[in-house]
Amino acid sequence: MTLPLRAIDLDTVQAFVWVADLGSFTRAAETLDTSQAAISLKLKRLEDRLGCRLLERTPRHVRLSPEGESFLAPARDLLAAHARALSGIAPAPPRRLVLGISDHVAGPELPGLVARLAATDPGLVIEVRIGPSRDLGAAFDRGEVDAVIVRREGERRDGRLLAEERVGWFAASTWRRRPGEPLRLATLAAPCGVRAVATRALDAAGIPWTEVFVGGGVLALGAAISAGLGVAALAGRVTPAGAVEVGESLGLPPLPASQVVLRTRLADARAREALRVVGSAFRSAIPR
Structure with a gap:
């Protein structure tokens, strides 16, 4: 005789989706405003219901098992259907x-x-x-x-x-500083906080500099870097593809974390x- 399929708790499905999306039990717990232990318990309950392991856990990483990969799309569909059902009963004001x-x-x-x-x-x-x-x-x-x-x-x-991220000096991989010339800087328009920190650090280190490009946003600043106009102080995460950190090779002062x-x-x-x-x-x- 085929046993009836046991119902799945939507909270456990939501926990699984967030762990899959964020790749972390800790981040999922923060998002759902609960504890990491509670998330682990929900995932164990869901895996017990489904009879398979959904996540492969290591000390540093969380990744989906083959069964987890297969279950992720239906899990999203289930949560979306639940949200549609609730909104149909009591539509929320925009x-x-x-x-x-x-x-x-x-x-x-x-x-x-x-x-x-x-x-x-x-x-x-x-x-x-x-x-x-x-x-x-x-x-x-x-x-x-x-x-x-x-x-x-x-x-x-x-x-x-939310986070602290390191700020460095970046330029195009082909850019070279000419001997004896001031450091050529690409910056955002004042009053940019990163610009102020970078120029103060250069002044304190006694490094002469000149502004060769002023952009209205990081996208424009990235274009100036890629074009080889000069050096810019940026977090590595927002630098354009192909940019390299040049602070150490040029003897530039370290910049405080953002x-x-x-x-x-x-x-x-x-x-x-x-x-x-x-x-x-x-x-x-x-x-x-």
């Missing part, structure tokens, strides 16, 4: 989240972050603004944006620390949940 992200922070993972926001709450209208940390912080203080992910600047210590923080005043529980998801995903994207 909500808008205005999120500012520093151009020194918005790296190649930005499309993934936006996708995670949309997947967390399909009814959420997402407005993302990219700009300098200082401008976005001022917009947040004026109440023009709901939340910002920015570099911590000056003496401010508010906001939730602290990335999340500031929010949101009271709406669903929007705060979406921001937790983004914060966890962002921390997962930062190289350690």
Whole structure:
């Protein structure tokens, strides 16, 4: 006689999807606002129900087993169907989240972050603004944006620390400094915090420099690096393909790490949940 299939707990499926997406029990626990032990218990319960191992665990990595790879798409479909069923019973009013992200922070993972926001709450209208940390912080203080992910600047210590990432000196692999000439810098327009830190460090080290390119955003700055115009101070995560770190070879001063923080005043529980998801995903994207 065939035994009836036991029902699957949706919470365990949600935990599995987040561990698969973030590659970490710790990050999944942060996203779901629970403990790592609770996530492990949910995954064990789900694997027991399905009768197979979904994840291969090592001290450093979590990866999907072949069975986990097969189950991931149906798991997403199940969660999406559940969300559609609930919205059909009690449609939620449209909500808008205005999120500012520093151009020194918005790296190649930005499309993934936006996708995670949309997947967390399909009814959420997402407005993302990219700009300098200082401008976005001022917009947040004026109440023009709901939340910002920015570099911590000056003496401010508010906001939730998401990550610290190293800032270095980058140039095109073919770029060479001519003997005796000032260091040729590509920067963002003042008042950029990274520019201020970099130029102060050069002045303190007695290294002459000259500005040869001023960009309106990190994309333009990356184009200047790729074109071989000069050296720029950037986090490695947002540098253009082919750029190399040249600080040590040129004897340039080390730069302090950049602290990335999340500031929010949101009271709406669903929007705060979406921001937790983004914060966890962002921390997962930062190289350690």
